[in-house]
Amino acid sequence: xxxxxxxxxxxxxxxxxxxxxxxxxxxxxxxxxxxxxxxxxxxxxxxxxxxxxxxxxxxxxxxxxxxxxxxxxxxxxxxxxxxxxxxxxxxxxxxxxx
Numbered sequence: 001x002x003x004x005x006x007x008x009x010x011x012x013x014x015x016x017x018x019x020x021x022x023x024x025x026x027x028x029x030x031x032x033x034x035x036x037x038x039x040x041x042x043x044x045x046x047x048x049x050x051x052x053x054x055x056x057x058x059x060x061x062x063x064x065x066x067x068x069x070x071x072x073x074x075x076x077x078x079x080x081x082x083x084x085x086x087x088x089x090x091x092x093x094x095x096x097x098x
Contacts, residue, residue: 004088005032006041006081020075024048027066031084031093039093041084042066043075 008017009028020026024045030038044052049071053064070087072079087093 003034004084006030006084007032007038017077020077021045024051024075026075026080029068029080031068033088033093036093039068041068041070043070043072043080043083045072045075048075 007030008026011028025048026041026043029041029043031041032038044066049064056062056064070083072083
């Protein structure tokens with residue numbers, strides 16, 4: 001894996017990390033790659049994505065969008081690190097693909 005660092009907002013504590021799979025999302029996450037500015041990431045599971053989309057439809061927005069959206073089967077600290085490592089290795093965040 002290339003050099004990268006995942007930084008969670010300062011509001012994340014042990015309880016917040018424990019609750020990730022129950023909340024179904026992780027926002028305010030930044031990816032730092034060697035020599036690149038921070039890239040905002042937003043992780044969400046399919047159930048929570050459906051809830052967010054339904055909520056937006058109810059207020060008249062027929063979409064759900066977030067910067068750096070990554071959909072996972074389950075949002076856990078382990079799955080976040082795993083998918084980011086895979087995406088970095090595959091060059092997903094390299095210049096021209098964002």
